[in-house]
Amino acid sequence: MTRNKSRSLLTGFGVFWGLFMLLFMLGGGNGFKAMMMKNFEGFATNTAILVADRTTKPYKGFQDGRGWSLETGDIERLRRMVPQLDVVTPSLSIWSSSAVREEYSYSDAVVKGIGAEYRQVEEPVLKYGRYLNEMDILQERKVCVIGRRVYDELFPEGGDPCGKYIRAGAIYYQVVGVDFSASNISVNGNSQDAVLIPFPVAQKIYHRGNRIDLICVTGRPGVTLSTLETRIREVIAENHFFDPTDKPALFIIDTEQLFSMVDTLFTGINLLIWLVGLGTILAGAIGVSNIMLVTVKERTIEIGIRRAIGATPRDILSQIMMESVALTSAAGVLGIMFTVACLAVLEKSNPGMPFQIGFWSAILALVLVALLGVVTGLAPATRAMAIKPVDAMRDE
Amino acid sequence: MLIDLKDINKTYNNGQPLHVLKGITLGIEAGEFVSIMGASGSGKSTLLNILGILDNYDTGEYWLDGTLIKNLSERQGADYRNRMIGFIFQSFNLISFKTAVENVELPLFYQGVSRRKRHAMAMEYLDRLGLKDWASHYPNEMSGGQKQRVAIARALITHPRIILADEPTGALDSKTSVEVMDLLAQLNREEKVTMIIVTHDPTVASKTRRTIRIKDGIIEE
Structure with a gap:
């Protein structure tokens, strides 16, 4: 892994970028929502506004289209x-x-x-x-x-x-x-x-x-x-x-509905953020898995030697797993650090707006990425376990 | 009898069945210094792989120090290789991104020896083979003879009963070959390690005390 620095770096970049996208957009979304909500500042949330408009139904001898x-x-x-x-x-x-x-x-x-x-x-x-x-x-x-x-x-x-x-x-x-x-x-x-x-x-x-x-x-x-x-x-x-069922005649805006609309909007945006972010992370993880597969193939001799001098298949499994987890976690930590830095800049330019992601969300993200590393390492590790010690001698 | 082979047969089934070992019966005592000679394709490497528990055989019996080596799990196989057998390869097979001392430490790592202790032991063995100054060098910074001596140190560090060497001098010039063979002979004498060397080089075979010739999968001593 350390031998091939540029490749490890590029591989980890997928995970790094995925995590950055997810966390940055989550943080940005929060801040944006807060900015949006600031517009409603000082306005009572359970307010309705009544406005008169033309009637649309005839009622009690009056024609429709009457103004009042x-x-x-x-x-x-x-x-x-x-x-x-x-x-x-x-x-x-x-x-x-x-x-x-x-x-x-x-x-x-x-x-x-x-x-x-x-x-x-x-x-x-x-x-x-x-x-x-x-x-x-x-x-x-x-x-x-x-x-x-x-x-x-x-x-x-x-x-x-x-x-x-x-x-x-x-x-x-x-x-x-x-x-x-x-x-x-x-x-x-x-x-x-x-x-x-x-x-x-x-x-x-x-x-x-x-x-x-x-x-x-x-x-x-x-x-x-x-x-x-x-x-x-x-x-x-x-x-x-006018007819009480004549809704257009009396226009009622309910801020509760307005707020719930904005809320729904942001829920939708959040969902989208999660979808895109997780998708990117997944793509990154698949990239890591792929490269690791290639690496395992390249390292057949090395793994064969290890097997010949007494490594059990479990030793090999844990080695590959560790490498995969280390790679994704390192990329994850970098991603989180980069996100925090970017959000800090945003927060600085928009004082009072909560752009930053929470400490525990960052920890959660890290744990998730580490778990992802395990899943990522699964395919390459099984491939590596299948390598027989004889392969060390054969592949000269 | 340390190694006792009884009527070992091995056939490779890669498309066309290839009967490589046709009933090998062989006994090697502890402390012997043996060479196995044969032309390429004679089955000597297959025999070595079976002796080293790197490969399995079809019929017959292989007794290693009183234990029947047959249908071992991967775990048991790894354990026997780790404790009983040391390997020396033609192409050294050192791990290129680890230093000499790290390479020597590796078998102890798989035994679960602590870092400090295995480092000390590895340094001791490198010192005995005159490579102390090269301990922190990588394999590609060393000459062939040095690399092979690192490989020998790696094979020795677990105190194995047997050392299996597959063409140990195959990639070395004649002068270094002699040095390496002398070293192996010395280790055999002083440490009482059983040495089994596979070669097709008569000068190498002549250094050993017993030569087993193999031809077309049959021993002709």
């Missing part, structure tokens, strides 16, 4: 009639508003009218001040909480903006808080671009009457939102005269 809107009254109805719901809170957005302060302006702002409970749906990361509260809503105060990008554009000098006024549309609002959430999720406008104002204020200023864009609901702990969907449809449909 969610209204303020629906909030109270849901609270009363579906007690399993924890938070029921409205949201209405005014897109492409420009927010202005002194000479600074930000034209991509979204003015969002929300209730105080909205913080339980999209959790804010308050850098300055406070969130909108019940009093703001009840007294319809002209106050706002601004998102990260709005703050960066309007207050380039930094510092606490609370108490200062900004203008959105035609109205001035007093800033009461800054939300630094970096979440990429967007419920009718991303929180980084948002100018959050009390929803009754938004309804009045933008002539929405009692209409709202959407209602966000969260379930009480232990409640699965998908089981409440039918009930929610009944409650809303009754108020707006």
